[in-house]
Amino acid sequence: MKKKFLSLLFGLILLPNLSLAGEPGYNPGDVTFVLLSAALVFLMTPGLALFYGGMVRRKNVLNTVAMSFIAIVVVSLQWILIGYTLSFGNDIKGIIGDFSYLGLKNVMDLTVSNLPGYVFVVFQLMFAIITAAIISGSVVERMSFAAWIVFIALWTTLVYDPLAHMVWGGGILFNLPALDFAGGTVVHISSGVSGLVAALILGKRKEGENAPLMPHNLPLTILGAGLLWFGWFGFNAGSALAANNLAALAFINTNTSAVMAALAWALAEWLHRRKVTVLGIATGAVAGLVAVTPAAGFVTPTSSVFIGLVGGVLVYIAVGILKAKLNYDDSLDAFGCHGVGGIWGAIATGIFATKAVNPAGADGVLYGNFGQLLNQLAGVGLAIVLAVVGTVIILKLIGIFLPLRVKDEAESIGLDITVHGEDAYKDLIFTGKSVPFS
Amino acid sequence: MKKKFLSLLFGLILLPNLSLAGEPGYNPGDVTFVLLSAALVFLMTPGLALFYGGMVRRKNVLNTVAMSFIAIVVVSLQWILIGYTLSFGNDIKGIIGDFSYLGLKNVMDLTVSNLPGYVFVVFQLMFAIITAAIISGSVVERMSFAAWIVFIALWTTLVYDPLAHMVWGGGILFNLPALDFAGGTVVHISSGVSGLVAALILGKRKEGENAPLMPHNLPLTILGAGLLWFGWFGFNAGSALAANNLAALAFINTNTSAVMAALAWALAEWLHRRKVTVLGIATGAVAGLVAVTPAAGFVTPTSSVFIGLVGGVLVYIAVGILKAKLNYDDSLDAFGCHGVGGIWGAIATGIFATKAVNPAGADGVLYGNFGQLLNQLAGVGLAIVLAVVGTVIILKLIGIFLPLRVKDEAESIGLDITVHGEDAYKDLIFTGKSVPFS
Amino acid sequence: MKKKFLSLLFGLILLPNLSLAGEPGYNPGDVTFVLLSAALVFLMTPGLALFYGGMVRRKNVLNTVAMSFIAIVVVSLQWILIGYTLSFGNDIKGIIGDFSYLGLKNVMDLTVSNLPGYVFVVFQLMFAIITAAIISGSVVERMSFAAWIVFIALWTTLVYDPLAHMVWGGGILFNLPALDFAGGTVVHISSGVSGLVAALILGKRKEGENAPLMPHNLPLTILGAGLLWFGWFGFNAGSALAANNLAALAFINTNTSAVMAALAWALAEWLHRRKVTVLGIATGAVAGLVAVTPAAGFVTPTSSVFIGLVGGVLVYIAVGILKAKLNYDDSLDAFGCHGVGGIWGAIATGIFATKAVNPAGADGVLYGNFGQLLNQLAGVGLAIVLAVVGTVIILKLIGIFLPLRVKDEAESIGLDITVHGEDAYKDLIFTGKSVPFS
Amino acid sequence: MKKIEALIRPQKLGEVKEALNKLGISGMTVTEVVGCGRQKGQKEIYRGIEYEINLLPKVKIEIVTVDEKVEEIIKIISESARTGAIGDGKIFISDVLDAVRIRTGERGTAAITSPKEGER
Amino acid sequence: MKKIEALIRPQKLGEVKEALNKLGISGMTVTEVVGCGRQKGQKEIYRGIEYEINLLPKVKIEIVTVDEKVEEIIKIISESARTGAIGDGKIFISDVLDAVRIRTGERGTAAITSPKEGER
Amino acid sequence: MKKIEALIRPQKLGEVKEALNKLGISGMTVTEVVGCGRQKGQKEIYRGIEYEINLLPKVKIEIVTVDEKVEEIIKIISESARTGAIGDGKIFISDVLDAVRIRTGERGTAAITSPKEGER
C-alpha cells in the first residue's frame, strides 16, 4: 500500500533513467555526481566569504561577507536570465552564445554531456558565482556596495560569459584548443586580473600607514579555507561531468597540487621569515588549488606535484614580495592567488598535459607538443585582455553614475556600520533603543 | 591477490545492485543521491544551531546551540523507536501509521520508492530533526532546557509524525492531494506555528526594554546560513528520491527562490531603512528556501522567481513590521520565517504547480485548476490546527511537572552559565581552580 | 552543435562506464558514492582542527589548527609516495605491502573493489590524514611544530601503514579475521594510544596549576563537531565502498551510536555534576561515532544503540574521572575519546557482529561465536603494541635531533605568536609597522 | 572635578544607564572587566571536571563630573545597580585635576558640561 | 607624577601613537571601551527594526608621566585625535602618587622614565 | 584609601592572584589591555610581510585598599609578576577619596573591607 502511495507522489521514481521530458539514457550516478558537485561548488562561495571575512579588519567583516553573498544573488539571477545562454547558447562567431536558452527556455528538454540540462545549468552557475565573488578580494574595505552590485552584474555579462563561451561553450579558444579543465582561465585568470585592475582604479586603502591592515579573525579564515578545499573537489572532479576514472584523477590531482603548494609556501616562508604561518599553509593550498584547476583532468599526479610546488612559490613571490615592491593594494590578494596561480596553471597545462590520461585532452610540451603551450598562452592573453578592457570600461562607466569608493569617513569608521548598519560582534556591553516603524 | 582479500572483506561489492537481503534492482546512483542528500540535510541542523547561536546574546549562545544538538539526539532516538513507523507505517484512518516498523523492525527487507529501506529512514529522519530544531528559534534565551527536551520528544510524536503521515505517508492530505514536495507544510508550517504558540505561552524575554536583544556574532550566523543553503539542496533535490531531471529542477528552483527572496528583502530594507544588511540577505535567502520547499518539484524556474520574490517580501513584513506591532517575542523569528514562508509556499504551490514539469504533481490555479489551491489551503489549515492544539496541550502538560522558563535571575545572568555551566568565549583572563571528583 | 563541442572537450562522457584505461564495468553510482565520501572524510580534518582549536586557550588556537592542516600536507605527500603501496601493495608476510604502487605507479589501470584505483587511493588517503591529525589532540599547547611534522611523517609510515595493511590490505589481522569496518582499530586505537604515549613522553602543560586549561571558543568547537559528524557519514557509510543497503545500514548505525553516546554522556554528567553541557553532548557524540566505526557495517541498529550507550559512558569515565586520577595531560582527550572509544568499538564488534546483516562479516559472541571476540582482542592488542612501540621509538629518535617541546617561555606567551608569528584574533586596537623585505 | 568609577553586574548596565540619562547625565565611559571579591566564583564544567572560576564578568562605568553632582550620581547608580546579593559591586570616587574636550580644546568644567545649544 | 587619560576615536589610535612616539613618549596603556556623551548614537538595523546604539566604540589611552610633560602630551593628543566632529573625546588629568617598575623595583619618576642606555 | 593599578604580563595573572589571595586580598578588578613601553614589539607575519606589533597584550589589575596595606600589596605583586625581562610592567598608586559598597550602601573603608562573618 505504502509503496503505491509513494510512487504516486514521487512519480518518476519507478521509471529510473527516464527524464521528465522523456529524454532517456543518462546515468543516475553521473547525475548525482554533478548535482552534488554543484552543491559543493556552491558552498565554496560562503567559504570564500569567511576566508575573506577573517582577513579584513573587524569593522569590515560583514561588508566583505556581503560582497560574496550578494554575488550569489546577482549572478544567479543574471545566469538564468541571460548568462547561461550567452555562455552556452549556439556559437556566434566564436565569441558568444546566442539567445536559444534565454530565460532558460528549452533547457527542460536539453541534454548536455549526457546530463539533464538543468544539471549542467546549475553546475555552471556555481562557477559564475564564485568567479565574481573572488574579485571582491581585491577591493574590500573600500569599494561602494552599490557600485559592487552593478559591477558584478555587468562584469559577469561582459567578461565572464564571453570567456566561458570561448573556452567551454564552443568558441575560439575551445576550437584552438586552449585547454581549461575546470576554469583556470575562465574563473581564476579572469577574476584575478580584473581584481588587480579594480584595485588600481579604486586606489589604496587609506589606513595602511599608521596601522597594519591585518586579519582580525584567522580561525574564520581557516574555516573558509577548509570549505574551499572541500568544495574544490566538486569544482575539479565534478568538471569531468561524469563519475569515472577521469573524475578520480582530477580529484587526486587537486589534492596533490594543494598540498605541494602549501608545502612550497611553508618552505618559502621558513627561508624568508623563519616562521611557518597557518595562514601561509592555507594560502599556499589555495594557490595550489588554483594552479591545478585547468590541468586537473589532463595531467598525471606526478605532474601535479610540480604544478603545486611551482604554483606555491610563484604565488608567494607575487603576494609576499612583488606586491610590496609594486605598491598596489590588492587587499586580499585576489590577483596574487588567482591571477598569478591561474596564469601558471594555464601554462603548466600546456607543459604537462598528456593524452595518456585523457585522450580528449592534448599533449603538452613534455610530451612533445610545443604548440599546446602556444595555445595556452593565447588563452591566457585573450583572458587578460578581456579582463583588463572589460573591467576598465565597466568601472569607468559606473564611475559616471556612482562613486566607486565609500567616503573616507566611512572607510575610517568601518563599512559594516556605515554601509550596512550592522556590527559583527557584540560583547557584554551594548545598550540602545529601537526606533519604531515609521 | 589483493582484490581477493578486499572482496572477502567488503563482501557485497562484487555483487553490485544486490541488496543485503537479496532485494534487487535499486540503482546505486539513486542510493548515493539520497544517502548523501541525507548527510547534507543532517548538516543543516548544526548549521541552524550556528545560525541561531550567532543571533542571540553572548551569554546564551551555547544554550541556543544545545537546543538544536539535543534535538538531533532526542529525535533520532524517537525516530528509530516509533517515529518512523508512526509516519510511514501502514495507514490507519488517514491519520497515522501503524506499528509495522516499530523499532525499525522489517526495515531491512523493505524497499521504499525503489530505495533500500534504511536509506529512506535516514533521509526522513533528518527532516524530523531539523523540524524540531527550528522551533527553538522562537523560545531561545528563556526556555528551560529540561522542558525543551520533553517538549520535542512529545511534539515530534504528537504533531510531526501524524502530519508527516497525513502528507507523505498515505494519509488524508496525501490523498487529497495537498502537494508538499519537500516539507513546506510538514516541516516549516508545523514548526513555525508551533514556535509562535510556544513563544506566546512562555511570554517575552525580560530584558528587551533596557537593552536591544541583538546578535552577538553575525559571522557565525552567516556561516550557519551558508550551511543551511548548502544542505537545502539535499533537502529539496533529494526529495525527488532519485537522481533525475526532477531532482535537477528542484535544485535550480531552490536556488532561484532563495536568491529572489534575498533580493526582495534587500529591496524592502533599502526602501524601509535605507540600508541593505547582510543578515537581511541571509534571512531573505532562508525565507526563499522555505517558500520554495513545497513547490520545488512541481513548478518551473520562472514560477520560483515569483515564489521567492513574494516570499521575501511577506517574511520581511512579518518579521520587520508585524512582529513589532503585534508585540510578541518570537526570539529569532521561527514563525516569521518558517511559518509565514511555509504558508506562502503551500499556497504558491497551489497557484504555480504544473504537470508539465512533474506529471506526478498537479496543475495549480495558473494552469486552470482552482481546486488545487483549496487542497493546499486545507493542508495549511490542518497543519496549523494540529500545531496549535498539539503545542498548547503539550506545553500545558509539561507545565504541570516542570517550569517552562528558567528563573529570572538565570535569564539575566545568561543561560550558558546557569543552565550548562559553560562560558562560550574565554579571553586572556580567567583563573580558577578545579574541584576534585567526589 | 554544442553537444559536439562538449563531447570533444570532455571526451569520455559519451562513453559512460568506460574508464580512461579501457577498464570497464564499474558503476558511476558507486564511484560517485566513494569519491564524494572521500570529500566528506577530507572535511573531517578541517573540522577536527576547529573542534580542537576551540578547546585550547586563545593563545594556542592557530598552532592547534596548524597541526591538523600540516597533517593534510605531510600525509598526502607520504601517501602518494609510499603510504598507499605500503598499506595496499601486495602482501609481504602479513605485515606490510610491497612497492607495487610506489609513487602511485600502476594505479591508473588498477581496479579495487570494483572501483577505479584512484578512487580507492583518495578515499583511503583521507583516513590516513585524519588519523595523524587526531593524535595532535594529546600534545597541543606544548609540542614543537618541527618535531610534530617529523613525527607524523614517520608515524604514518611506521605505525599507520603497517596497521592498515594488516587490517585491510590482506595482512594477518585481515586473515584472522579481526573485523574493522571503517577504522576503529586502524584509525582510532592507533591514534588514541599513540596520543597518550606522546603526552606522557612530552609531560604536562606548565600552566595547569594557577589557571584552568579551558576552551576559549566553544562555538568553534561545536562547529567542528558538526563537521566531524557530517563527514563521519562518508567515513563509515563510504567504507561499504558501494552505494547499497550495507552503506545505508552503516549510515544509520553511525547516527544511532552517536546520539546514544551523547545521551549517555548527558546522563552521566547530570548524575555527576547536575549539569548537561553542550561540549559534553558534542564529546559524547564523537565517542559514539568512534565506538561504532569498526562495527558500522556488521551490526544491527539495535546493537548500535548499546554500542553507543556503553561507549558514551566509558569515554565519560576515562575523560572525566580516570584522567584526573591518573594525572596525565592528554590535552584534548585523543586517548580518552579515540583510544578508549576505539577499544570498546573493537570489542563490541566481536560481541554484536552478525552475518545476518553482512554475510561478508562474522558472527559475534551474541550470535554464538565467542572466537570472534578473541580475534578482536588480538587486533586491539596488536594495534596497542604497535602504537606504543612505534611512538616511543619515533619520539626518542626525534628527541635526539630536535627538542620535542617548545621552550617554557614560548608555552607561557603562547604558541601562535612564538611559533607561527600570528595572532588569531585582533580587536580594534593594534598598531605596528611592516618590515620591508630584506 | 571628580571621577566616579562604578563596578556593576553586566546585566544591570541598561538600567543604570537609563537612570543616569533621566538625571541628565549622558557622558560616561564603559569597560568590560572581570572582578573578584566576596562573591562566590561561578561553577563551570569542562569534560566532567568542575572548575570554580572566580574572576567574574563585571562592567566598569567611569563618569567624570563636577563635585556637586557626585552624591546624586552615587545614589542613582547604587539604586539602579542593586540586587541585594553579594557581588553587586563598588563605587570609587577620586579626584580629577583637569579635563579637556578634544574637539574644542575647552578645559576644566567646560569640557565636561554641555555647551549652550547654540554652540552645537 | 600625573596620569593622562584620553578617550579617543578608535580609528585615531594609530595617528595619536605615532605623534606621541615622535615626542619620545613610548610608555602607554590602551584599552577598548565604549562611551557616550553628546555624540549621536549609531544606527543599527536588525531584521527590519532600527536601533539607536548609543554606547560607541572608543579607545582609552593612559599615560603616566612627569608633571612637566603633561601640557605637551595633552597638546599632541588633542591635535592628532581631532576631527572637529562631536565625539572626538576627552582627556582627563589626575594625580599619581607613586610608580613602580616591576622588573627593577625602581620607584617614582625613575620607574617611568627611560634609564640610561647602558643599563639596558 | 589608595588605588593600586598594576600592569602585568597576561600569563602572570594566575600567579599574582594566587599570591594576593594568600595575603588575604581578594577584592580586585581585572581588565585586558594592550601596552607599550620599552619592550620590543612582537613580530607578526601576514602573507610574507613582517610586521612589528608594538602594542602588546597586558593585564591591568586594580585594587582599592586601605593605606596600610599598600606597600605589602606592591611587594607581593612585584614578586609574583617579575620575570626579569623588559616588559614586566608597572604599578601605579593613586588616591581614592571614597568608596561605596552598592549592596549595602556602606561608605569609606567599610566598603572595601570584609564585614564580620555574621553579617554575611
Ligand SMILES: Nc1ncnc2c1ncn2[C@@H]1O[C@H](COP(=O)(O)OP(=O)(O)O)[C@@H](O)[C@H]1O
Ligand atoms: N578592593 C577592591 N578593589 C577593586 N575592585 C574591587 C574591590 N573589591 C571589589 N571590587 C570589585 O567589585 C566587585 C564586587 O565585589 P564583591 O566583594 O564580590 O561584592 P560586594 O561588593 O557585593 O561585597 C568585584 O567583582 C570587583 O570587580
Ligand SMILES: Nc1ncnc2c1ncn2[C@@H]1O[C@H](COP(=O)(O)OP(=O)(O)O)[C@@H](O)[C@H]1O
Ligand atoms: N563625563 C564623562 N565622563 C567620562 N567619560 C566621558 C564623559 N564625557 C564624555 N566621555 C567620553 O568621551 C567620549 C566623547 O564624548 P562626546 O560628548 O560624545 O563628544 P565630545 O567630547 O566631542 O563633546 C564619550 O564617548 C565618552 O567615552
Ligand SMILES: Nc1ncnc2c1ncn2[C@@H]1O[C@H](COP(=O)(O)OP(=O)(O)O)[C@@H](O)[C@H]1O
Ligand atoms: N608611562 C606609562 N604610562 C602608562 N603605562 C605604562 C607606562 N609605561 C609602561 N606602561 C605599561 O607597562 C607595560 C610595560 O612597560 P615596559 O616599558 O615595556 O617594560 P618595563 O616596565 O619592564 O620597563 C607597558 O606595556 C604599558 O602597558
